[in-house]
Amino acid sequence: MGNIVEIEGVNKIYGKNHVVKDLNLTIKEGEFLTLLGSSGCGKTTTLRMVAGFEEPTTGTIKVEGERVEEKEPFERNVNTVFQSYALFPHKTIFDNIAYGLKMKKVPKEEIKERVLEMMDMVQLTGFEKRYPSQLSGGQRQRVAIARALINRPRVLLLDEPLGALDLKLRKQMQLELKRLQKKLNITFIYVTHDQEEALTMSDRIAVMHDGVIDQLASPSEIYEHPATKFVAAFIGEANIYDGCITGITDGIATVTLENGVVSIRCPEDFSLLEYATVSVRPEKMKFSTTPVEGFGLQAQVKDYIYVGAVLKCIVSLPNRNELKIERLAGQELPPIGSKCYPYWDVDDAVLIHNESHYIFEAINNIKLA
Amino acid sequence: MKKTRHELRANTLPALLTVGPVTLIMVLLIAIPLIYVAVMSLCSIDEFYNVTLDFTTDNYMQLFNADYLKIYMQSLVIATVTTILCILIGYPFSYVIARTKSKKKKILYMMVIIPFWTNSLIRIYGWRTFLGTSGWLNSLLMSLHIVDEPVELLYKTGTTILGMVYCLIPFMILPLYTAIEKLDTSLLEASSDLGAKPAETFFEVILPLTSSGIFSGSLMVFIPCLGYFFVSDILGGGNTDMIGNLIERQFQSGNNWPLGAALSIILILVTLILVKIYQKLGGDMDSLGV
16 A cells, blocks of 8 residues: 655744644555544644645645645645535535536536435435535535545545534444445545544544644554553543652563552663653553552542443542542442552553653763763 | 403503604604605696696606606616626725735725715715816826826716716625625635636636625615716716706706606616515625615
């Protein structure tokens, strides 16, 4: 599989705002890539630069190996599904979907054939003569997708396309989009702030934060091995604490947190006395009524929250920080107010390099000197 | 459900208090004068030009004489040309002010509004001073030796049209501005994204979606144009009479109020028909500001 989109050293600056910072991203052919991040992280700007609505301040964007950053949107072989759908209100559904082909001067019979085929594919048969205002949100969404896909683009750009739909419809459309993408084998670049959506649909996720890609990996890799503190906090729920590695024995690091020591599997790129962050998913967290070896955390059970299949336990640490622990409902639990000892299997927690670890490096250097 | 008498009475007083004053003003300022004009158009005049209550349709019959028909045609031609010119000049201008993102937007918009603060009669006199044989334009042309003797610029059809366009173009720009400003930028992006070149986007998306602005602007230019008698009076000098001039003359020098009233009724009917056509074409009454 070749690379279909290559973004190299792209910066976008609006006045004083540096929205996208030295972005490098390569997208493979037929891939479903999601740009995930909170609002203002530069994900939509990145997408708009690929579409041609914005010009990068510096850097190059290549589609199918050809530089496009100076090309107008109508000269690019990519199509966009807009957040607000941007359907033409004065045109029928048929004419909306046919628009791209009409602009390419495709013969009328062929347009008709292809539009009807596309309408069938997105389950809109029978709506040809209606206007966008006569359709529901979900149907408009399908029109927007059909209108873009009918041009058989090499890359389809989707800007939060499901944002305006209700939860149930959104879940249904997620699966449908994924199905369409596999069937047509088109590269999708998908922008969303919904981490669950990203995890469900993507082949790879680029988590963006403050104009920079924090991590680019598969959904499971991102969930299980977040590369930065931001990714750990943004994707799913996590208990995140800063600490210092105070001992490494047999590949297990002892990390001293404010509330006590914990044990964790230590990847090779971490060193003694490094300042690091520990991230543990609530479902990986356990607690015992007796102290556990390697863990010095002591806490008090504060509350139980029943949320269906699981029970959320809130335990509070001596410094009043809270830990979230998930248990399957129905298990026996210590009463509220009693003492407990949180712990986890050493392989279930993740150790993350801390952005401010250079302070400790500096201290290390002084010691070595 | 049928309302009891008590409920009806309970609702009457607040209804009177809220809608009453408006209705009163409407009746006093619009309905009564209109009825007055309509009745007047059916009256006759005696040999001393006094209005008498002998009802007749003669006034309407008089409207069909050849001289008047010529003036109606001339009015329609001038109003049509004025409307077309207003569209051609107003559209690009409105497009620029509506789509520009810079701070100049407000200044440009104010440039359209500010002339409203001065009486249009005075502004038209300004044009006469500017264009007259001893006016600034002729002085400039002569001092630059482009012409040897003053050029007669006034009292031509073109001069009247110039004055009309000048007076009425804000009425074209404002509805156009509203229509263009409402245009969703993402539609233009979508069009371009789907392979449309700028000209194609204009004819496929921008023009159809702003046609309501063109419609209402045209109506708001065309109708007043028929009645702006002072423009053709001052700049046309009697060579470019329009329906408005005819009406004015009957009430002033002609002193034939019933005939003037009949002309006014015709003008009102023409206006109503145009508005009706506008509505039939899907025009939005709100965008007319009425």
